[in-house]
Amino acid sequence: MKKITFAVCGVGNRGTRYALMQERYPEDMEIVALADNRRERIDAVNKKLGLPEEALFDSADALFSVPKLADIVTITTQDAQHREHALKAMELGYDLLLEKPISNRIEEVTEIQKTAERLGRQVFICHVLRYTVFYKEIKRILDSGILGRVMTIEAAEHVGYYHQAHSYVRGNWHREEDSSCMILAKCCHDMDIFLWLTGKKCLRVSSFGSLDYFTRENAPEGSAERCLDCKVENCPYNAPRFYLEHIPGWPSNVLEPEPTPENILENLKHSDYGRCVWKMDNDVVDHQIVNLQLEDHVTVSFTMTGFNEIQTRKIRVMCTEGEIWGDFEANDLHWQRYHEERHDIDLNALTDDFDGHGGGDAGLMHDVVRYYRGDDFDSSSITTIARSAESHYVAFAAEASRLKDGELVRMDEFLNEQGE
Numbered sequence: 461m462k463k464i465t466f467a468v469c470g471v472g473n474r475g476t477r478y479a480l481m482q483e484r485y486p487e488d489m490e491i492v493a494l495a496d497n498r499r500e501r502i503d504a505v506n507k508k509l510g511l512p513e514e515a516l517f518d519s520a521d522a523l524f525s526v527p528k529l530a531d532i533v534t535i536t537t538q539d540a541q542h543r544e545h546a547l548k549a550m551e552l553g554y555d556l557l558l559e560k561p562i563s564n565r566i567e568e569v570t571e572i573q574k575t576a577e578r579l580g581r582q583v584f585i586c587h588v589l590r591y592t593v594f595y596k597e598i599k600r601i602l603d604s605g606i607l608g609r610v611m612t613i614e615a616a617e618h619v620g621y622y623h624q625a626h627s628y629v630r631g632n633w634h635r636e637e638d639s640s641c642m643i644l645a646k647c648c649h650d651m652d653i654f655l656w657l658t659g660k661k662c663l664r665v666s667s668f669g670s671l672d673y674f675t676r677e678n679a680p681e682g683s684a685e686r687c688l689d690c691k692v693e694n695c696p697y698n699a700p701r702f703y704l705e706h707i708p709g710w711p712s713n714v715l716e717p718e719p720t721p722e723n724i725l726e727n728l729k730h731s732d733y734g735r736c737v738w739k740m741d742n743d744v745v746d747h748q749i750v751n752l753q754l755e756d757h758v759t760v761s762f763t764m765t766g767f768n769e770i771q772t773r774k775i776r777v778m779c780t781e782g783e784i785w786g787d788f789e790a791n792d793l794h795w796q797r798y799h800e801e802r803h804d805i806d807l808n809a810l811t812d813d814f815d816g817h818g819g820g821d822a823g824l825m826h827d828v829v830r831y832y833r834g835d836d837f838d839s840s841s842i843t844t845i846a847r848s849a850e851s852h853y854v855a856f857a858a859e860a861s862r863l864k865d866g867e868l869v870r871m872d873e874f875l876n877e878q879g880e
């Protein structure tokens with residue numbers, strides 16, 4: 461069977477994950493090049509891959525200055541870099557495994573999509589949720605018609621107080637200008653799921669939300685600029701406690717490729733991850749709601765909030781003849797036809813691999829590789845750019861509404877105004 465070859469552009473958290481999928485799918489894929497401007501990130505991965513020095517590049521530019529080395533390049537650099545790296549790679553002849561968001565600018569999403577069409581490149585977006593058994597089961601049951609027609613979706617993303625603090629207050633996505641607005645960064649996955657599950661287009665959007673809590677006014681009395689200097693007791697956002705409790709693995713491995721108590725404590729002395737959550741320069745929201753009207757009067761209400769103990773996604777899809785509901789992180793899924801018995805779906809009987817976005821990281825890689833090779837399998841979740849871009853447009857429209865105090869945004873007018 462042909463192995464699909466990959467170059468990894470950006471060997472950070474996501475790039476490392478995809479690169480190490482080679483250990484899981486050695487018959488299907490092979491990593492042949494790594495590019496990152498942080499040598500320690502490359503070294504941590506290459507200990508396991510053992511690539512020769514000439515396969516290691518100290519930047520995306522260096523990787524793209526040589527002829528094409530692989531079938532697919534992963535674009536796993538930061539949001540604001542995707543356009544440049546995706547366009548360069550496609551010009552060289554690469555197909556792409558492109559992390560979401562496609563880009564943090566709406567016009568660049570279209571530019572990347574049009575370039576892919578013009579050059580005939582395949583671009584797969586890392587909307588990992590579609591590759592999980594949880595969402596695949598929901599889709600399968602809805603498509604079977606047993607619950608009738610979808611009328612309403614009620615969904616929530618509980619980001620979790622610690623994940624909110626790590627990524628959206630202290631971390632890579634804390635400022636929109638440098639990364640993305642929250643609803644795009646965190647929830648383009650959810651927008652994608654709603655469109656995919658229903659098979660409908662989005663017609664109208666409204667949204668409210670704000671950054672309210674992680675601001676200087678809310679800092680506890682006597683709190684310091686950095687946690688290591690702080691005397692406030694029992695602070696849930698105490699960085700040393702939080703990161704030391706999570707060695708190894710995420711999120712301590714975002715701070716250091718090979719975290720140890722010593723290097724984490726050193727990191728917290730100088731990085732943003734050691735700063736007080738109320739004294740950052742963050743500007744992305746900490747809670748937001750979005751309402752969508754889809755074709756055929758299907759309605760969706762969605763809540764994103766960082767104020768929760770447990771990080772999860774919840775969904776309830778209400779149909780004319782029954783409903784399906786579940787909790788993603790709890791692997792809890794049920795459906796029922798009205799006035800009939802309830803069915804509890806045993807997701808553990810379908811897979812024992814819930815690692816990385818409920819198994820979505822591995823599912824994405826496995827499906828993309830098989831699809832690319834032309835294998836015969838159910839590829840109905842494949843996230844080609846043509847199918848994934850709409851979720852981004854909906855997220856941009858939600859943000860436009862939020863910024864105008866919840867004003868209604870009609871998708872057709874919004875896209876016309878954007879020239880999309």
Ligand SMILES: NC(=O)c1ccc[n+]([C@@H]2O[C@H](COP(=O)([O-])OP(=O)(O)OC[C@H]3O[C@@H](n4cnc5c(N)ncnc54)[C@H](O)[C@@H]3O)[C@@H](O)[C@H]2O)c1
Pocket residue numbers: 469470471472473474475495496497498501518519520521536537538539541559560561586587588632645714817
């Ligand atoms: N699909 C998902 O669920 C999901 C989850 C988290 C993050 N993401 C997205 O994945 C992307 C990467 O996120 P991450 O958490 O891995 O970030 P990261 O910061 O850990 O990784 C990015 C890497 O790119 C490297 N880099 C920066 N400039 C470079 C250049 N010019 N050339 C080569 N390498 C360069 C950095 O050194 C870093 O190692 C982001 O767009 C993010 O939004 C997606």
